[in-house]
Amino acid sequence: MQDSANMDETDLALVHALQLRPRVSWALLGSVLEVDPTTLARRWDRLSRRGLAWFSCYPSSTKDWTWHDWEAGAYVEVECFPGHRQAVTERLVRKSSVWNIDATSGRRDLMLTMIASSIVAIDTEVSESIAPIPGVRATRTHFFRSIFRDGSSWRLNALSPEQQRRLTSEPTAERATRPSGQDLEVLRILGPNARLSASTVAERLGCSVSTAGRRITRVMESAFAAVRCEVAHSIAGWQVAATLWLDVPQQDLRTVAADIARLPEIRLCVTVGSEANLVAQIWLHRLEDLDRFEMLLATKFSGTRVLDRWITPSFAKRLGHVIDVDGCRTGFVPLFGERDQEIGP
Numbered sequence: 001m002q003d004s005a006n007m008d009e010t011d012l013a014l015v016h017a018l019q020l021r022p023r024v025s026w027a028l029l030g031s032v033l034e035v036d037p038t039t040l041a042r043r044w045d046r047l048s049r050r051g052l053a054w055f056s057c058y059p060s061s062t063k064d065w066t067w068h069d070w071e072a073g074a075y076v077e078v079e080c081f082p083g084h085r086q087a088v089t090e091r092l093v094r095k096s097s098v099w100n101i102d103a104t105s106g107r108r109d110l111m112l113t114m115i116a117s118s119i120v121a122i123d124t125e126v127s128e129s130i131a132p133i134p135g136v137r138a139t140r141t142h143f144f145r146s147i148f149r150d151g152s153s154w155r156l157n158a159l160s161p162e163q164q165r166r167l168t169s170e171p172t173a174e175r176a177t178r179p180s181g182q183d184l185e186v187l188r189i190l191g192p193n194a195r196l197s198a199s200t201v202a203e204r205l206g207c208s209v210s211t212a213g214r215r216i217t218r219v220m221e222s223a224f225a226a227v228r229c230e231v232a233h234s235i236a237g238w239q240v241a242a243t244l245w246l247d248v249p250q251q252d253l254r255t256v257a258a259d260i261a262r263l264p265e266i267r268l269c270v271t272v273g274s275e276a277n278l279v280a281q282i283w284l285h286r287l288e289d290l291d292r293f294e295m296l297l298a299t300k301f302s303g304t305r306v307l308d309r310w311i312t313p314s315f316a317k318r319l320g321h322v323i324d325v326d327g328c329r330t331g332f333v334p335l336f337g338e339r340d341q342e343i344g345p
Contacts, residue, residue: 007052007236010035012158014043015053015236018229019155020167022055022194023220032166048193051328052232055194056319057219058335059179059187060152060226072119073144075272075279076126077108084135085109089316091133096335097125101316104243108140111243111310115335119143142279145271146254149261151319152226154283156236157264176222186219191320192332194220194227230318232327238283241267241312242290245276246297247305253277256301265293276307287311 007015013033017024030037047053059070080088085103089110092098100113112130116122123141131139159167179187182205189204190196202212219225233241248256253271257278261269268281284290290309297304315323322331 007047007231009158011043011047011052012156012236013163014040015047015229015231016156016158017163017167018044018053018055018195020159020164022057022227022229023216024167029167032163044195051324051330052235054230054321054329055190055192056226056228056230056321057187057190057192057194058226058319059184059224061224069117070115071117072122073113073115073147073270074119074122075142075144076112076114076122076130077138077140077142078110078112078130078136079107079138079140080109080135081137088133088135092130093317093322094333095125095129096320096333097122098130098317099320099335100318102241102243102310102312103314103316105311105313106308108310110316111312142272142274142276145273145277146257148257148269148271149266150226151230151267152228154267155264156231176218177224179219179222179224182215183219183222183224186215187225188334190216190219191334194229228319230321230329232323232329233283234327237285240284240287240290241315242282242284243310243312244280244282244294244297244306245274245308245310246278246280247276247307248278248301249303250277252301252303256304259301260297263296278304 010033017029017033026037026041029040033040078088089101092101092110092112097114097116098112099115102111103109104111114122114125116125126139126141130136185205186201189201198209198213198216201216202209205212220227257269257271260266260280265282265284266280267283270279271277272279282293284293294306297306314325315327317323320333320335321329322333324330
């Protein structure tokens with residue numbers, strides 16, 4: 001990976017802009033970044049083809065609606081017999097219910113993020129489909145209680161405040177909160193690429209381009225769709241991913257969780273049913289930054305204790321996207337589907 005393993009300041013600004021406005025026109029983006037629109041389109045094509053940046057689009061729960069297939073979530077620790085982690089990972093990558101796979105430090109080898117219709121469904125999947133995989137020695141499941149932040153709100157912070165203002169569209173008067181069957185089909189199509197053209201979506205839906213455009217706009221401006229523009233984190237400068245397992249006094253839990261979720265380093269903040277009651281996943285530039293971050297927690301949130309900390313040297317899967325050792329995307333396993341999937345480009 002020679003020139004493919006590079007991202008300059010313009011690339012980072014481009015990704016940040018697409019995090020804010022996934023389907024922004026190249027013309028508008030060019031005026032904001034002061035770069036020729038054709039150059040930006042060419043840069044995005046290079047980033048996406050080489051797996052340095054990519055999109056995810058998926059249903060997100062609202063106060064009015066939760067998709068019945070994704071009503072429960074959990075972290076699942078997987079401990080492998082020595083020498084079996086890679087083989088186990090290759091089996092797990094193909095499972096649609098396994099959204100994320102992190103290789104971790106400490107007593108476990110892998111941490112999975114799993115989503116299913118219920119805690120019973122997750123428990124059944126773990127006991128019947130994951131624990132029996134050859135090479136798995138033990139599993140431990142930690143069910144989600146409340147999610148305060150996920151990766152869809154994480155930003156690169158490569159743009160100036162004025163550039164961000166110009167790209168941030170005014171919210172519509174009413175955002176749809178409950179998807180129709182057609183909306184879910186659009187989400188399925190946009191799953192691995194939120195910038196698919198209206199003509200491509202129209203062809204897959206069997207409708208006119210104008211109708212497809214309206215359906216895309218409805219989904220992208222809704223409250224039930226989550227969109228991420230992801231990046232190969234280590235190549236973009238985030239060398240360390242860590243997970244902190246925290247014990248917070250119960251009377252302070254929701255306040256502390258909400259405050260921690262607002263910190264810019266946070267990728268995911270969720271309360272769990274475990275010995276720890278709050279889990280925070282963070283991305284940092286250097287390992288020593290973890291000391292500073294933990295000191296911030298100790299100073300700002302009195303009574304909060306770090307029960308455990310994991311370092312993630314690499315990811316094998318992130319929100320259905322298959323990731324290589326350099327952090328680049330190499331394939332995609334649909335989140336809508338049967339248990340085991342073929343890995344697509």
